[in-house]
Amino acid sequence: MHRHPEPQVHRYARGHQRTLPAAQAPAASSARPSWVAGAVAGLLALATLFAAFQARAVEVQRVVSPGGIEAWLVEDHSNPIIAVELVFRGGASLDPEDKPGLAHMVSGLIDEGAGPLDSQTFQGTLDDLSIGLRFNAGLDNFNGSLTTLTENRERAFELLRLAITAPRFDREPVERIRSQILARLSREAEDPDVIASRTLRQLMFQDHPYARPTRGTEASVRSITTDDLRGFVQDRFARDQLFIGVVGDITTDELEALLDSTFLPLPLSAQPFSVPEADIGNAGDLVVIEKNIPQSVVSLGQGGIKRDDPDYYAAYVVNYILGGGGFASRLVEEVREKRGLAYSVYSYLSPLDHGALVAGGVATQNARVGESLDLIRQEWQRMASEGPTEAELEAAKRFLTGSFPLRFSSSGRIAGMLVGMQLEDLGIDYLDRRNDFIEAVTLEDARRVAKRVYRPDDLTVVVVGAPVGVEATREAPTDGS
Structure with missing residues (x-):
């Protein structure tokens, strides 16, 4: 699915990553030097290799747990690794008009302490067990990614459950992440690439929610309260808006049990929402x-x-x-x-x-x-x-x-x-x-x-x-x- 250039990773804080649109870079020249020709030949060989892999290995299974949680699974037992991608439909376009940046701030905080674990303990557990956990708020969706060694899967899924069902939003991480977002907004205010893309979106989407700054403004980020953060999680994270993809060293039976233990604690339904169709404006300006x-x-x-x-x-x-x-x-x-x-x-x-x-x-x-x-x-x-x-x-x-x-x-x-x-x-x-x-x-x-x-x-x-x-x-x- 082609929507945007490939993401690059930016680290906000220990154990927390954010995906950002990467700059589009030119590919290989039509007047290619010899090293590029070699690279192209290697690329074609690699494509052939992966085509063979695709033909024999990428079999997608629909898995539905006893509790009714659905995920699509590709089993791959060649390495002891499991990767999970999840999406809740409804992203930053649902932020309150006076508080853009709310979804983005939530994405930076739900792995900064959850359930009985404060931020230091939660992040320390991720580090100790080599578990990758990150979240990102786009305009239309709220995304999460989990990567774990097979031997640590139960603990990894437990931490994921805590993050999406019981984030703490303690004062220290809230203010730390708020400060980091504000610092980044200050840098971006002088970044010509950010200024150009943000302004284009404002011009084209005008008063539509897509025109609002996804990461918020200095004023809106300062105004976001702990109640706002909790309200977002309560309203948006629910089973009827959840989509899950899993790849790796796990069987359907093993996945079914983890789906129920991880996602059944979520509410059945999110708060109703709608986003109007955008009317593209300022054509030719x-x-x-x-x-x-x-x-x-x-x-x-x-x-x-x-x-x-x-x-x-x-x-x-x-x-x-x-x-x-x-x-x-x-x-x-x-x-x-x-x-x-x-x-x-x-x-x-x-x-x-x-x-x-x-x-x-x-x-x-x-x-x-x-x-x-x-x-x-x-x-x-x-x-x-x-x-x-x-x-x-x-x-x-x-x-x-x-x-x-x-x-x-x-x-x-x-x-x-x-x-x-x-x-x-x-x-x-x-x-x-x-x-x-x-x-x-x-x-x-x-x-x-x-x-x-x-x-x-x-x-x-x-x-x-x-x-x-x-x-x-x-x-x-x-x-x-």
Whole structure:
């Protein structure tokens, strides 16, 4: 399931990790030096190896415990490791309007002491038993990840149970995590990449919950109380909004028992919630946020295509050709390779549950921002008018189907895919069928969908820096505007 660039890990505090969107980096050049050619050959060999692994080993089982808790399981007894991914539907978009950042703060605190264990004891137990436990709040969902050695599985699942059913929210960890979030917000206030992406979201989503800062503002983070934290857990963590994926050294019978002991203590139902559909705004606007830096950062986007749209796979392939395929993409070829305007230029699909985007970005010298934007708009228009060539389509399909097995490179990644399959209602046999969806995209499909999706006149653009010759069409929004 392709939603965002791959995450990178940022450590907030001992034993606690947070996933953040990683910067999009260019892939291999079309004019490849010899070492890149060798790397590509190695990649193809690895893809073949994982394809063989996929064919014989990735069998997804639907496990339902005696208490009715469902999980999707891939058994793998080759290593004594178990990985669990869980998701509660409903994320930061449900934060109170005056307290954005609540879900994010909860994600930083529920493993900082739970049940009878204070923060030091809880974290010390994780460290002593080499248990990985982390949580993350996205716009639509609240995610958790657990990794443990088989021999420590009962204790690991017990700690997970305590974190999601009985977090303590003691004063010391609450204030410590609050201080860390505030420090990070202070750093991000000067980060041009963060400023650009945050402003683009404000422009496009306007008064929709998606426009609010996921990590909150200084004022909202300071205002969050222990009662707010407890209320979030009580309202949101429930069995009817829970999805679980498990991979590793565990049998169905063993998993059934752990599912009941871990998740049956949760309430049956979450508090009812709804998020309105987003109405994408400010189409065609350009905002400049002046910052005295030698290189401007640009974020841009327009309304996109949802994950359950019948045209999604065609759009996915077309985006790979336009800007999602690294050095295989048109944007990199035109902006970087031919003209040397930027190190990184890219596009991606962002199909959120209540508002989809086609987005992208570039970073370039202040004097060349206008030229880079002109080229991006030209390629946006060329894709809409002409679509991909047959050769581009076939190359994209070969890569996207051939590289798919590489996603099976870790238990955690497979577990995450199992959860995504459930969230998107893709079917338990999706791993077997996914490449068929890519192969089924015809040239006619790709050109029709390119014309439907790409609208260069609708591109909303945010430039952070000191661009030369770039004129804004409106003022930058402030928080909440």
